[in-house]
Structure formats: C-alpha cells, structure tokens
Amino acid sequence: MTETIAFGIGSFVALLSAVYVVRTANLVHAALWLGVTLLATAGLYAMLGASFLAGIQVLLYVGGVMTLMLFAVMITRRHEGLVVPADSTGRTRAAIASVVLFGVLAAAIGATPGLDAPAAAELPAQATTADIGRALVGQHVLAFEVVSFLLLAAVIGAIVIARRRDQEPAAAPVAARATSASEVTP
Amino acid sequence: MMLSHCLLLASALFAVGVYGLLTRRQAVAVLLSIELMANAANLCFIAFGHFRGGATGQTFALFSLAITVAEVAIGLALVILLYRSHGDTKVDLARELRQ
Numbered sequence: 001m002t003e004t005i006a007f008g009i010g011s012f013v014a015l016l017s018a019v020y021v022v023r024t025a026n027l028v029h030a031a032l033w034l035g036v037t038l039l040a041t042a043g044l045y046a047m048l049g050a051s052f053l054a055g056i057q058v059l060l061y062v063g064g065v066m067t068l069m070l071f072a073v074m075i076t077r078r079h080e081g082l083v084v085p086a087d088s089t090g091r092t093r094a095a096i097a098s099v100v101l102f103g104v105l106a107a108a109i110g111a112t113p114g115l116d117a118p119a120a121a122e123l124p125a126q127a128t129t130a131d132i133g134r135a136l137v138g139q140h141v142l143a144f145e146v147v148s149f150l151l152l153a154a155v156i157g158a159i160v161i162a163r164r165r166d167q168e169p170a171a172a173p174v175a176a177r178a179t180s181a182s183e184v185t186p
Numbered sequence: 187m188m189l190s191h192c193l194l195l196a197s198a199l200f201a202v203g204v205y206g207l208l209t210r211r212q213a214v215a216v217l218l219s220i221e222l223m224a225n226a227a228n229l230c231f232i233a234f235g236h237f238r239g240g241a242t243g244q245t246f247a248l249f250s251l252a253i254t255v256a257e258v259a260i261g262l263a264l265v266i267l268l269y270r271s272h273g274d275t276k277v278d279l280a281r282e283l284r285q
C-alpha cells in the first residue's frame with residue numbers, strides 16, 4: 001500500500017515536471033524542471049530495486065548533464081536579465097501526435113498477455129550491484145568495451161566539432177572581435 | 187505497482203518528450219526533450235529488470251545512460267557550432283551541413 005502511494009507520488013511528480021520541461025517559456029527553467037523529472041525517476045529506480053542506477057542517475061544526469069545543459073544555455077544566448085525565451089511552434093499538431101503515440105503504446109501494453117504475470121509477492125531475486133558488475137565484465141564485456149570506445153569517440157568528436165576554426169595567427173583575433181562587435185551593435 | 191503501470195508511465199513520459207521535440211525550436215530545448223525520451227526508455231529497462239529478474243535490465247540501462255551522455259556531448263557541441271556560425275540556436279537555422 002505504502003509502495004503504491006510512493007509510486008503514485010513519484011510518477012505524478014515526474015510527469016508534471018516533464019510537462020513543465022516542454023511547456024515553460026524560460027529555457028533555464030526548462031533545464032531545472034528536467035532535473036526534477038530526473039530526480040523523481042531516480043526515486044522510482046530506487047523503488048524498483050535499482051539503487052545503484054538511482055545513484056548513477058543523480059550523479060551523472062542531475063550533476064553532470066544538467067550542468068552541461070545550463071552551460072550551453074548560458075553561453076549561447078545574448079539575453080537580457082534572467083529570462084531566456086524558448087520558442088514553441090505547432091502546439092496543436094504536436095499535442096495530437098503525442099496523444100496518439102501514447103494511445104498506441106498504451107493499447108500495446110494493454111494487449112500484451114501475461115505482462116503482470118508474477119504477482120508482487122513472488123518476484124524473482126533482485127540483482128545486486130555486485131551482480132551488475134559481474135555481468136558488465138562477464139556476459140556483456142564486449143558491449144562494455146564498445147560503449148567505452150563510443151564514449152571516447154563521442155568526446156573527441158565533440159572537441160573537434162566545437163573547436164574554433166580561426167587558426168590564422170595574429171589576424172584572427174582582430175577579425176573575430178570585429179565580427180562579434182558588429183553582431184552586438186544592432 | 188506492477189509492470190504495466192511502470193510501462194504506462196514510461197509511455198507517458200516518452201509522449202511528453204515527443205511533444206517537446208515537435209514544438210521546441212531552440213536546439214537546447216530539443217536536447218532536453220530527447221533527454222526525457224531517453225529517461226523513459228531507461229525506466230522500461232529497469233522495470234523489466236525488476237519484474238523479470240536478472241542483472242541484464244540494469245546493465246542495459248547503464249549502457250543506455252552512457253550512450254545518452256555521449257549523445258548530449260555531441261549535441262551540445264553542435265549547439266555551440268550553430269551559435270558560432272549563425273548567432274542563434276534555433277534548429278531551423280541548421281539547413282546546411284557545412285559552412
């Protein structure tokens with residue numbers, strides 16, 4: 001009973017803040033609401049017996065990804081004051097599309113037989129963090145290596161993409177300053 | 187709390203993410219919506235892992251987290267590149283792949 005109430009509160013908070021992420025007019029607020037969603041989901045993970053994943057979620061997403069997002073918002077907007085506007089278009093069509101998507105998914109979930117088959121009392125043994133570690137370096141070791149390589153490639157790619165192109169000595173800084181000044185003046 | 191409840195919640199979160207993806211025009215806001223959708227997928231992995239047993243669900247959720255982080259790094263680099271070349275981060279500004 002307590003578990004059901006906690007799940008209800010967690011999912012309510014996650015859904016409500018998710019709606020705020022996509023609807024709020026201020027981009028900084030949207031990023032902060034995403035943090036609330038991720039925290040609520042971390043709580044749900046903990047309730048689902050994945051305490052390790054809940055910790056990772058808080059550390060990696062709320063601590064790392066959200067900070068990166070806020071940085072990106074701050075350095076890519078010439079904003080006055082605290083409000084960073086986030087434009088939205090085509091709301092009606094998007095709402096219809098997402099409601100239809102949810103309907104299709106819910107119908108698929110409802111039509112799947114035996115989804116809730118093992119009752120809550122006879123759940124299978126829960127995986128511990130030690131089990132996850134053994135699975136990472138045992139059964140899934142190839143995927144683990146591939147993911148680490150992918151992360152390396154992504155970080156190098158991000159550096160290459162975001163690198164400044166103006167490598168010409170002496171003349172480049174002046175030109176850059178001139179363009180930025182001409183951009184700011186109007 | 188049953189498996190179908192978790193899956194329904196994940197579907198709702200995913201649908202909200204799709205709504206944001208379709209409506210937002212700022213590149214960072216689009217990335218935030220993608221994060222929502224990835225989060226919903228992770229919830230599915232962990233729910234299946236919890237109700238079906240075994241460590242595979244949580245291991246795959248871990249892989250999914252790593253891939254999402256890689257995607258965020260690339261996405262934010264693209265946002266910075268877009269800002270540098272166009273002075274704004276509206277996604278419809280990115281019409282050509284090279285400058």
